[in-house]
Amino acid sequence: MTIPQRSAGALSTPLGVMGIGCWAFGGGEYWGPQDAKDEESVVGQALDLGINYFDTAEAYNEGRSEEALGRALKGRRQQAVIGTKVSPSNAAPEALRQHCEASLRRLQTETIDIYMVHWPLPAHLVGEAFAALQALQSEGKIRSIGVSNFGVRQLQEALAAGVRIDVNQLCYNLFSRSIEVELLPLCERLGIGILAYSPLMQGLLSGRFRSADELPAVRTRTRHFRGDRAGSRHGEAGIEAEVFAALERIRALAAELQVPMAQLALAWILSRPAVSSVIVGVRSASQLAENAAAARLALEARWVAQLDQITQPLLDQLGASPDYFQDRDHGRTV
Numbered sequence: 001m002t003i004p005q006r007s008a009g010a011l012s013t014p015l016g017v018m019g020i021g022c023w024a025f026g027g028g029e030y031w032g033p034q035d036a037k038d039e040e041s042v043v044g045q046a047l048d049l050g051i052n053y054f055d056t057a058e059a060y061n062e063g064r065s066e067e068a069l070g071r072a073l074k075g076r077r078q079q080a081v082i083g084t085k086v087s088p089s090n091a092a093p094e095a096l097r098q099h100c101e102a103s104l105r106r107l108q109t110e111t112i113d114i115y116m117v118h119w120p121l122p123a124h125l126v127g128e129a130f131a132a133l134q135a136l137q138s139e140g141k142i143r144s145i146g147v148s149n150f151g152v153r154q155l156q157e158a159l160a161a162g163v164r165i166d167v168n169q170l171c172y173n174l175f176s177r178s179i180e181v182e183l184l185p186l187c188e189r190l191g192i193g194i195l196a197y198s199p200l201m202q203g204l205l206s207g208r209f210r211s212a213d214e215l216p217a218v219r220t221r222t223r224h225f226r227g228d229r230a231g232s233r234h235g236e237a238g239i240e241a242e243v244f245a246a247l248e249r250i251r252a253l254a255a256e257l258q259v260p261m262a263q264l265a266l267a268w269i270l271s272r273p274a275v276s277s278v279i280v281g282v283r284s285a286s287q288l289a290e291n292a293a294a295a296r297l298a299l300e301a302r303w304v305a306q307l308d309q310i311t312q313p314l315l316d317q318l319g320a321s322p323d324y325f326q327d328r329d330h331g332r333t334v
């Protein structure tokens with residue numbers, strides 16, 4: 001049985017409600033080594049399940065993620081929707097064109113289906129960067145223009161440049177619900193599909209980790225965790241006690257419903273119609289099989305409400321800024 005699909009903005013191809021996050025592909029510092037055979041089996045099996053969206057970025061592992069995805073899609077490119085991202089530092093018009101062409105080469109494709117600006121642009125670049133993206137679109141090098149980590153004001157500035165934006169890729173999971181305050185309703189009103197990233201909060205919501213000290217240091221840099229942890233950029237106290245108390249309540253609910261925690265966490269995101277696709281980082285075919293089952297799990301409204309209630313205190317404390325890496329009042333997403 002294939003997974004359901006949803007529309008994403010005005011994109012002509014609907015997306016599977018679950019997509020594959022390819023950040024780890026090609027191996028690198030953040031996620032460690034990645035077996036190329038696993039990449040091939042994840043991509044092949046995902047396509048067999050009707051998972052058509054694959055998410056990467058030029059910045060992931062210095063281009064190796066795009067290269068690995070291009071290799072893994074060989075012979076099946078037509079079945080896939082590829083989303084990749086240009087870094088804001090490469091968004092001046094001439095650089096943007098060169099970086100788009102480099103991504104096309106690494107991905108071994110003629111066209112990028114969804115080309116996103118990875119993080120908000122400096123105000124002076126907005127007009128010319130989006131004009132350059134429209135030029136690439138009219139030449140067929142990209143099919144659709146998207147953004148990522150764009151806040152309410154930034155989205156409105158981009159739209160004022162006269163561009164059609166189909167998706168906004170945002171961090172969204174049970175512990176990171178800040179977009180619900182303003183951004184999610186705005187995207188819904190504007191017909192911009194949300195691609196939800198870090199849906200398992202980088203593995204934490206699979207239930208594998210029982211304390212912050214068990215997590216790899218790179219995964220504890222957000223405002224959920226103490227600001228004095230290695231690599232953190234924010235200076236806040238964090239909400240670790242609340243996070244792990246909520247985790248235990250979700251674990252208990254998953255046990256009661258007899259579903260793996262990861263599935264419960266993913267199905268909760270899919271209860272939000274504004275989300276076009278949940279982008280999960282998948283390292284192996286076994287993680288894929290477990291996560292894909294969530295796409296078919298219709299969560300009853302009372303369980304959604306219970307998960308909302310369990311995690312509401314985290315939303316209250318984290319506030320409306322969806323940039324969890326920076327202090328609450330100094331987010332880059334505004």
Ligand SMILES: NC(=O)c1ccc[n+]([C@@H]2O[C@H](COP(=O)([O-])OP(=O)(O)OC[C@H]3O[C@@H](n4cnc5c(N)ncnc54)[C@H](OP(=O)(O)O)[C@@H]3O)[C@@H](O)[C@H]2O)c1
Pocket residue numbers: 020021022023024031055056118148149169170196197198199200201202203204206208262279280281282283286287288290291
């Ligand atoms: N636009 C942006 O700024 C942005 C930022 C972040 C991510 N993204 C995109 O979103 C994708 C997903 O986000 P993410 O990788 O940050 O976080 P995620 O999807 O929440 O977590 C991925 C990690 O969770 C673990 N995992 C996955 N399935 C599991 C399962 N069934 N059981 C146990 N553990 C499981 C794996 O960790 P192990 O490696 O420990 O097995 C995997 O690497 C990325 O690949 C990327 O494409 C975009």
